[in-house]
């Protein structure tokens with residue numbers, strides 16, 4: 001019973017994190033809309049999720065195949081990779 005209560009606490013804590021993250025658009029949030037490249041506007045890659053780094057695998061995000069821009073799951077540019 002105690003273990004269940006602890007589990008419940010952890011789950012509600014995670015739920016609050018995800019809900020807040022979705023509103024605040026931080027890494028805990030869930031993006032329900034397909035991200036679009038902020039540099040070239042490309043959205044064709046949104047269906048295929050192929051993490052290019054450990055950070056992308058953990059937190060989402062992708063690299064634009066057109067211009068090579070690395071972005072988070074919200075489509076915000078993180079760093080531009082050298083061409």
Ligand SMILES: [Zn+2]
Nearest residue numbers: 037040064067
């Ligand atoms: Zn792009």
